[in-house]
Amino acid sequence: MKKILEVNDLHITFSTYGGEIKAVRGVDFELHEGETLAIVGESGCGKSVTANSIMRLIPSPAGKIANGEIIFKGNDLAKESDKNMRKIRGVDISMIFQDPMTALNPTLTIGNQLTEGLRQHKNVSRKEAEQKALEMLDLVGIPNPEERLKQYPHQFSGGMRQRIVIAIALICEPDLLIADEPTTALDVTIQAQILELFETIQEETNVAIILITHDLGVVAKAADRIAVMYAGKIIESGTKYEVFYEPQHPYTQGLLNSIPRLDQKGEKLEPIDGTPPDLFSPPVGCPFTARCPHAMFVCEKVYPLRHEPSETHYADCWLYDERVHTPNLMNKKEETT
């Protein structure tokens, strides 16, 4: 499998009146053709900002890529000019947004919104573009596409609109599709349909997908690999099975314990106490220390070294380090204070 995206040590900051928010603090990941990577985490952990930065769509001038590289097919997108970025957006990398009710322009027909990207980037006639649009509507499962092309967004249901958004994203046959919470605004039955649609599309076009979500159910269905983000860092990453069945980081374990399971009836759900740290002045050590049931002295002071149980799986946590078993470091935080 060809590697198409490699993100190295990405830092993104936002300047506000209150100071500089370090939204993303050194994120690395890579993506291969036809693969789905799910980035999960709670609100404000930096997952959407990471996704938007690949498209270079973080709101400027407030937000900027402070450091790091985004290597897409050999080019560093972090340093690309705006003009070149426009040739990449929509053609090589596409994006799907969270809320299909607001992602479509209410004053333009579906046909217009479908074909404009194609007409902008590829030298096609109006007729060819419309033909392609019909094919796309057919692919995403919209009945009567000829008639539908002339209609406006308000004439479609939420699920239909998300299908159209997907059709728009795919019309130029991109290599990478970034889906930012594509199912959050939809009800459960439509969610399942949309996720199945992703699967079908991936089989047909071999597109790589970055799936941003906080819904572990969606991850379980759609992802190949998972990256768990917390406070602007990826704290654990692995294949779907590794992360679900052998979670290493206490945060991942907490996340998995906080969702209801069908096979364990009557058990109480375990919430993770506390809130994520303030990103104006993020902690130097592990950001999860304040909420971690296993927190140690060292966690607060030094960011954990990477623990790698397998070639595809890693977690940033001190628990698995041999050295913490020396008595003075192993002391639990609360016992000593």
Place this chain on the structure above:
Amino acid sequence: MVRYILKRFFMMILTIWIIATLTFVLMNAIPGSPFNEERTSNEAVQENLERHFNLDEPPIVQYFIYLKSIATLDFGPSIKKPNSTVNDLLGRGFPISAELGIIAILVALFSGIILGVLAALRHNGIIDYLAMTIAVLGISIPNFVLATLLIQQLAVNGGFFPVATWQSPMHMVLPTLALATGPMAIIARLTRSSMLEVLTQDYIKMARAKGLAPYKVVIKHALKNALMPVVTILGTLLAGILTGTFVIEKIFAIPGMGKYFVESINQRDYPVIMGTTVFYSAFLVFALFLVDIAYGLLDPRIKLHKEEGN
């Protein structure tokens, strides 16, 4: 669509009838008559004159005579300008007033929208502050003050433009400027705030994610949505420009309808009051109707009529 237009047409007639009735009542409530000031005339002459213009009839009969004149679109002769009918006055004045009004509204629309869009795109930048300063000045300075200022500075002192009257394009510059600045300022402010709101919408981000050129994102995706509030207040602005023409025409000695309108009230020239009021209201009501149609064209979610089978 046809049904909607017919319905609106009926409503327009109704509106004009109400305005005509109110005008008639008010006109008769003002003390005095067209012939009061003339000292030379004796009573017999005055009676003859009143009979000639049906002023000796009881008010209710006069009212129906007026309604008939509106229905037949023949407002009769002017009392004070014995050589011309009301229709003559309207025919002479309207083209000039319309020219002034239309040029002013077009100037206000284009410059206001351009100013508003630029201000929104350069939010909190120099252009934004400059545009909004112009807008605040434009809103707060009354058009008659601006008009006299323009005459003083650009015509009398500067000598760039003629002082008054309505003859060549050069004559049109100052009255248009005086009339258009207020509405332009309102349009600019409205466009700016509405653009700022629209630019944060998801569909704008989506348009950018498609890799569209920036001008396409702004004009095709943002502006069309941002113009909705502007279209909404266009009706009010039209009314403002219309009344503005009275003052501006007076200041620049432009022989438009406004001049006759103001004069007729001062002189109790009943047929001219009636004719101009009905004409102005008909014009405004029709303009509002066009604004509603434009609204439907801009936003497909607004249906002017119920769709069949829906």
